[in-house]
Amino acid sequence: MLRFLVGRLISIVLTVWAISFVAFAIIQLPPGDYLTAYMAELSAQGERVSPAELEALRRQYSLGDPFLVQYWKWISGILAHGDFGSSFEWKRPVTELIWGRLGNSILLEGLAVLVMWLVALPIGIYAAVRKYSLGDYLATVFGFLGLAVPNFLFALVLMYLTYVWFGTTLGGLFSPAFERAHWSLPRLWDFLTYAWAPIIVLATAGTAQLIRIMRANLLDELKKPYVTTARSKGLPEWKVIVKYPVRVALNPLVSTIGWLLPTLVSSSVIVSVVMNLPTAGPLLLRSLTSQDMYLAGTIIMLLGVLTVIGTLISDLILAWLDPRIRHGGAR
Amino acid sequence: MPQTPMADRPLLKIEDVEIAFSSPDEADIVAVRQVDLALSPGKTLCLVGESGCGKSVTARAVLHLNDQNAVIGRGRILFSPPGEETVDIAALKSDSLALRKIRGNQIAMIFQEPMSSLSPVHTVGDQIDEMITLHEGLKPREARERTVSLLDQVGVPGPHERANSYPFQLSGGLRQRAMIAMALACKPALLIADEPTTALDMTTQAQILDLLKELQEDYGMAMLFITHDLGVVAEIADEVAVMYLGDVVEQGDVFDVFRAPRHPYTQALMRSIPTIARKKERQRLSPIKGTVPSAKDRPEGCSFTSRCPYAFEPCAGTKPDRTPVGNHVARCHLLTEGARKAEVPA
Ligand SMILES: Nc1ncnc2c1ncn2[C@@H]1O[C@H](COP(=O)(O)OP(=O)(O)OP(=O)(O)O)[C@@H](O)[C@H]1O
Numbered sequence: 001m002l003r004f005l006v007g008r009l010i011s012i013v014l015t016v017w018a019i020s021f022v023a024f025a026i027i028q029l030p031p032g033d034y035l036t037a038y039m040a041e042l043s044a045q046g047e048r049v050s051p052a053e054l055e056a057l058r059r060q061y062s063l064g065d066p067f068l069v070q071y072w073k074w075i076s077g078i079l080a081h082g083d084f085g086s087s088f089e090w091k092r093p094v095t096e097l098i099w100g101r102l103g104n105s106i107l108l109e110g111l112a113v114l115v116m117w118l119v120a121l122p123i124g125i126y127a128a129v130r131k132y133s134l135g136d137y138l139a140t141v142f143g144f145l146g147l148a149v150p151n152f153l154f155a156l157v158l159m160y161l162t163y164v165w166f167g168t169t170l171g172g173l174f175s176p177a178f179e180r181a182h183w184s185l186p187r188l189w190d191f192l193t194y195a196w197a198p199i200i201v202l203a204t205a206g207t208a209q210l211i212r213i214m215r216a217n218l219l220d221e222l223k224k225p226y227v228t229t230a231r232s233k234g235l236p237e238w239k240v241i242v243k244y245p246v247r248v249a250l251n252p253l254v255s256t257i258g259w260l261l262p263t264l265v266s267s268s269v270i271v272s273v274v275m276n277l278p279t280a281g282p283l284l285l286r287s288l289t290s291q292d293m294y295l296a297g298t299i300i301m302l303l304g305v306l307t308v309i310g311t312l313i314s315d316l317i318l319a320w321l322d323p324r325i326r327h328g329g330a331r
Numbered sequence: 332m333p334q335t336p337m338a339d340r341p342l343l344k345i346e347d348v349e350i351a352f353s354s355p356d357e358a359d360i361v362a363v364r365q366v367d368l369a370l371s372p373g374k375t376l377c378l379v380g381e382s383g384c385g386k387s388v389t390a391r392a393v394l395h396l397n398d399q400n401a402v403i404g405r406g407r408i409l410f411s412p413p414g415e416e417t418v419d420i421a422a423l424k425s426d427s428l429a430l431r432k433i434r435g436n437q438i439a440m441i442f443q444e445p446m447s448s449l450s451p452v453h454t455v456g457d458q459i460d461e462m463i464t465l466h467e468g469l470k471p472r473e474a475r476e477r478t479v480s481l482l483d484q485v486g487v488p489g490p491h492e493r494a495n496s497y498p499f500q501l502s503g504g505l506r507q508r509a510m511i512a513m514a515l516a517c518k519p520a521l522l523i524a525d526e527p528t529t530a531l532d533m534t535t536q537a538q539i540l541d542l543l544k545e546l547q548e549d550y551g552m553a554m555l556f557i558t559h560d561l562g563v564v565a566e567i568a569d570e571v572a573v574m575y576l577g578d579v580v581e582q583g584d585v586f587d588v589f590r591a592p593r594h595p596y597t598q599a600l601m602r603s604i605p606t607i608a609r610k611k612e613r614q615r616l617s618p619i620k621g622t623v624p625s626a627k628d629r630p631e632g633c634s635f636t637s638r639c640p641y642a643f644e645p646c647a648g649t650k651p652d653r654t655p656v657g658n659h660v661a662r663c664h665l666l667t668e669g670a671r672k673a674e675v676p677a
Pocket residue numbers: 352360362380381382383384385386387388389398559626
């Protein structure tokens with residue numbers, strides 16, 4: 001187990017380093033830089049900047065340096081004193097901008113994942129155990145609906161309906177009074193009164209998919225002889241199902257935890273824009289269009305890091321759940 | 332019917348049982364049409380027959396372990412544990428408390444494939460402990476002690492450590508021993524073994540058979556043993572029942588049936604093995620020309636009609652009755668039609 005962990009840690013460090021390099025390279029890929037984008041915006045508004053001024057700015061931000069030098073300055077800043085650079089657009093350190101939004105993202109999407117699992121697993125189990133029952137068909141229909149309706153459309157419908165029925169507008173994650181406050185119980189409550197809608201929206205598509213996966217996995221497991229053995233011992237049926245086939249059917253699901261977060265972040269961009277959520281998605285989108293490179297690079301890198309951590313966590317859970325992996329003796 | 336006295340009433344009596352599988356878009360498949368069996372404490376009844384004849388379905392019906400679409404259409408499964416009232420298992424509900432108290436506790440079962448029949452994600456010890464805590468309410472530590480001594484008794488070396496192993500860490504033979512330990516954990520009155528040695532190599536197969544015989548003597552339990560292998564039957568059975576396409580065609584004392592089989596199907600089976608002693612030539616049984624028809628095409632009368640060399644007028648239309656022949660019984664019209672008796676090759 002220790003060797004497994006050490007090996008994983010080494011590979012994590014290397015992966016994160018590779019991610020930082022690729023993230024930095026990707027944001028440099030589009031032609032031009034922040035200043036060209038900025039210039040275009042200014043001239044669209046009818047303003048003019050002299051070439052000399054531009055050159056001065058470029059030197060100030062060291063945008064003229066070769067790629068590797070820029071990368072080195074950025075990464076060494078991060079390693080030496082956690083300085084991820086500054087956002088050109090916001091004129092503030094990237095760290096200041098990011099933590100709150102990334103925190104919101106993780107919280108929101110973490111809750112969405114929780115809701116997803118809590119709703120999908122029981123339904124999936126029911127649908128498999130009562131195959132071809134009315135409940136199974138209903139679950140399938142709702143599942144397909146959940147998959148087919150785009151998130152942002154669902155968000156719009158939900159916003160419209162709450163406005164028509166309750167006269168409230170959904171949007172944002174906090175009321176103004178709590179916007180900048182520190183976390184506390186009242187703030188958490190405030191958050192939940194706002195967050196339920198985006199959580200539902202974000203969870204639907206995933207729930208539908210999870211129901212289908214759980215149902216399929218469990219149907220496979222239910223046919224296995226060890227289920228009959230468990231039944232032949234005299235266990236009550238619910239215990240037979242939950243302790244044996246469900247337990248085995250969960251394993252492949254656990255390995256999906258790792259990439260859940262980044263998928264949710266990228267798939268939630270539109271929802272976040274529609275519902276005006278202060279999460280990382282819209283910030284990333286904005287920074288990419290304005291070529292705000294340190295901000296974009298940092299967000300991309302942190303998403304990568306989160307994926308790596310998520311994968312590690314899911315591997316650990318998997319090793320804990322499945323002895324065949326833990327003992328490396330699978331046949 | 333006269334009441335049988337306690338002493339010689341059979342432990343399990345399967346009476347005229349029919350088992351059908353329903354399906355939403357087809358006619359029901361009657362997998363088992365007519366089975367009568369009786370099991371006594373300390374005795375082994377072997378159920379033999381070709382693949383698909385309904386051996387497993389019959390055995391699983393005793394504990395309601397068939398798929399959900401299986402229905403026991405007719406008949407009774409009377410279970411009379413020593414000192415207790417007789418219950419008709421066929422009438423019990425699948426997940427009822429009454430049935431769950433019998434499962435594992437009074438009637439235990441072992442299966443063909445010990446690898447897939449044990450949970451891959453629980454230790455062998457946990458799976459055996461569960462049986463003991465479930466039925467006898469022992470504390471986990473006491474249950475584990477019993478588990479270790481059971482593993483020791485079934486010949487698992489290093490039972491302490493083995494109890495903490497997962498099935499994939501054990502050899503096939505050890506896994507089957509663990510299965511047996513689990514089945515015996517609550518000292519069942521009846522052990523059902525569905526081809527417990529078929530998936531094992533010859534040496535291990537012999538060891539497991541010896542172990543089962545030995546344990547049967549110690550525990551005094553009845554055993555319903557399913558196999559393809561007439562050699563195994565000769566080794567382990569007190570009584571034998573031969574099945575063909577859902578019917579028990581001949582049954583009784585194993586020596587009697589082996590020495591003088593009277594049903595044409597049994598006779599053909601016997602001819603298919605040159606000498607029982609030559610273990611190396613044991614094969615799956617498929618000794619007779621033609622193929623087994625599917626249950627859908629089974630004639631109203633004797634199920635063997637389509638392949639029987641002696642088939643005559645009544646065979647296809649009328650079910651033959653149970654007819655005593657010597658020390659056992661068989662179902663064949665040749666045995667009842669006095670005029671034809673001479674033609675049956677003994
Ligand atoms: N779930 C099911 N649905 C429909 N028919 C079934 C089902 N299970 C079994 N059967 C039918 O019951 C028949 C008997 O099956 P069974 O498993 O009892 O055979 P068997 O004698 O044990 O054969 P084998 O030696 O191969 O184990 C099969 O031919 C099959 O048609």
